[in-house]
Structure formats: C-alpha cells, structure tokens
Amino acid sequence: MTASLPETTVVTGASSGIGRAIAEALLAQGCHVVNLDYVLPDWNHASLTSYQADLTREAPTREAAATIAANHNVTALVNNAGATRPGTIDTATTATLDDVVGLHLRAVMLLTQAFLPTLRASGHGRIVNMSSRAALGKVDRIVYSATKAGMIGMTRTLAMELGRDGITVNAIGPGPIATELFRKSNPEGAPQTKRILDSIAVGRMGTAEDVARAALFFLSPDNGFVTGQVLYVCGGTTLGVAPV
Template identity: 70%
Template sequence: MKTQAYLVTGASAGIGAAIARALLEAGRQVVNIDYRLPADPPAGLVSFQADLTDQARTEAVARQVTEAYDIVGLVNNAGATRPGTADTASMADLDYVVNLHLRTALILTQAVLPSMRAAGFGRIVNMASRAALGKPERVVYSATKAGLIGMTRTLAMELGGDGITVNAIGPGPIATDLFMKSNPEGAPQTQRIINSIVVKRLGTPEDVARAAMFFLAPENGFVTGQVLYVCGGTTLGVAPV
C-alpha cells in the first residue's frame, strides 16, 4: 500500500518551502517538484528535480510521483514572473508562463485525480496572484494567474462531488529571497511598495503557508472554488466583493 502524501511544486525555496515545512510540521508526507533541489531540505521532504515548463519531463515526473505515493493534496505553487508590457512582452515569455502556470497545473491535477478519487478526499491549492486583478508590466504573468483562477473555479465545480476541493491563493508583495533581490531592504522602491500596503509591511512566505494550510485541512471540506488574497490589503478597492 502506497503512502498518502501532499505534492508541492516549487518547494525548494520561498513560498513553496514554507508550505512544505508547515505540512511536515503537521505530520504529512511531502513531495516537492522543482527545477533545482533544495540546498538545505527539512527532514522528511522528498524532492524530484524537473523543469516544469517541459511537458514531457513534467508528465514523466508526475508518473514517478504517483507510482510511489497516493497524492491527496496538491499545491501548484511553482511560478515565474516574466515582466513585460504590451510593447515588450514576447511570445517566448507568454509560452513560458502558460506552460509553467497553466499546463503544469492541469498535468499534475490530472495525474493525482485517481488517488484522490480512490480516497474520496482531495485538496488542491493553486497559487494565483494579486496581479490577476491587473498590474503594470506583468501582462503575460497576470493573464496566466487570472487563468489559474478560472481553472480553479471550474475544477471546483467538476470535482466537488468526489470530495475534492479546489481553491486559489493570491499573494501580494511577499518577501521571498527572489523578491528581496529585486527590492533590497531600505531601497526607495522597496519602501514605496511597503507604503502602498495597508498593513505597512511585506508579507512573508509563512503568511501564505498559513492560508494554504487552511485550504489543505481535511476538516475544511465546505470551502471550494474560492480565492484568498494574502496581500496585506492591497486588493481593497480592487477585488470584487
């Protein structure tokens, strides 16, 4: 009999790593798929290396994971920004984020459905973004994150009868290593971002992980098809009521 596990993509660092740690602390078996292996993995984390923009490799690693584990929780977290405007965004940028955010989410969802249906239980969390509501210089990124919200809502409708919930999280500015590399502490642009946030601080990966743990909890089976913005209030006046 295979071990039940939770699959988190992009769990080698940042938000994904925080979600993986929270799940491990809750006693769950956690599997990570990322383009690079974690430098200092927490005890119990099982990692598979894969470029999730490569369809064949994504499908192959999905088979490896599902042959070894019964996946009952999936967090489609891996992502990339690919900044660009209407004038500068390239088709290569668009292809990259569509493949990473949308195609990978669908491949992995389809791969884990048999184990979730067999268990009569499943939790899927898709990592969207506050940018899905619109953000300058993020034309391809925001489009795919909005698409992920649409996918979330449709999957929730299709899978609810199987005991599977599907929800999305829309992080705002989160102080990951990648974010801080572009927005160093004390830099004027970083302070401008902080000033625009209602709670006057950047979010942390752990802020997002706590939201993910709510959606992943077995007892939260009556919440599905929803988007939770973990954004410090930056969606106020923008997101629909």
C-alpha cells in the first residue's frame, strides 16, 4: 500500500532550472521527491527518484503517472514542466499548440487525477501549478501565454473542487528568471533582453531559488488557508498589469 510509504512530492521538470531548485529545496527540508522529466537529471540525491517521460504526449504521461502512483505516496504535486515555444499569431502552428496544450494543461489534469487518491488521503494535499507572468499577455508568446493563462483557470477551479478534501491548489507566475530556458529566448545583449531588464522594479533578474521559496510556502502543510491564488514572482514586472 502506498499509504505506508513516506509522503512524497512530485515535481515535473526537475532535472534542471526552476524544477531542480524546487526539488533541491524540498530535499534540503528532508522531503522525498519524485522528478518526472523528458530527460533524466545529471544530479542525484538519496531521497530523489527520477522518471523519464514526454509529457507533451498523452500515453507516456498516463503510463508514468500510473507507475508513480503505484510506487509512491504522493501528497504534493508541482506541475512545473514547461516550454515557451515562441511565435506570433502569424507564425504559430497547430502542432506547436498541441504540444504546449499537452504539456501545460493535459499533463496537469492527468497527473492530478492519478494522484488524487493519496492527495485526498493525506488530508493536506498540495498542488502548485507553474504559470507565468506571460499569462497577462506577452508579444511573440501566443501559444505559451494562452496555455499559461489556462493553468490559472484550472488552478482556481481545482481549488474550489478539492478544498473540502484538505487539498490546496495555487499557482506561481514567474517573471524574468535567469534560467537556461529564459536565455534561449532572450540572449544576453539582445534588445528585448535589455527591455526586460529595464522593466524589473527591483533592478535584477530573478533566480530559480526565488521561485522555489514561493513554492515552499504553498507546499507547506501549515498553509492550508491559502488556495486558488496566483503569486507573481516577477520583481515587480506585473505592477500596473496584474489584477489586485
């Protein structure tokens, strides 16, 4: 029975970037973590178990979810895996849309469904969905922004549906975070990168650890009265844009 196993947090996309920072922060607190990513990590920890799957595809996602649910007592889920897929309405393709919907929406739904029994049984289940400040609108991110906005809608609805089960569901909207994914879309010295830096109220780029600290807040068993919320970890770039 998985209930006899240690409580475990699943973090998708924890092989690198923000997901790795979240996983490492949890491990530092003595937690057991499962990483689910399309590539296996080049780092390890005694309390880390990694699984490999392409979360843009339904069948591999379902298979990985079933395997994890059968072998781990999942009491928290961080849906962090993401892909920017830059493109305007003139250049976006339905193939790209299908991939990003699969990753940002379908995988979130399938993993949540797979882990619901143990999330409910724990009495303090936690779900954190990694949205983006791009959900408020961002040029050249037509597919990305649409699906990240969809994650916020899913977060709010899940919070309403699962609150009576003791499960909280919240979202994080990172702004400019200095990860490999960010640098690929915003090369150092490029005009758009300078514009982004100039827009940050606190005068610096964010770090993966900044986002990890926000995730730890939502994941804490002590924070059961915060649900359905979006926390923008953005250095102030959403000021004047995000709703109060």
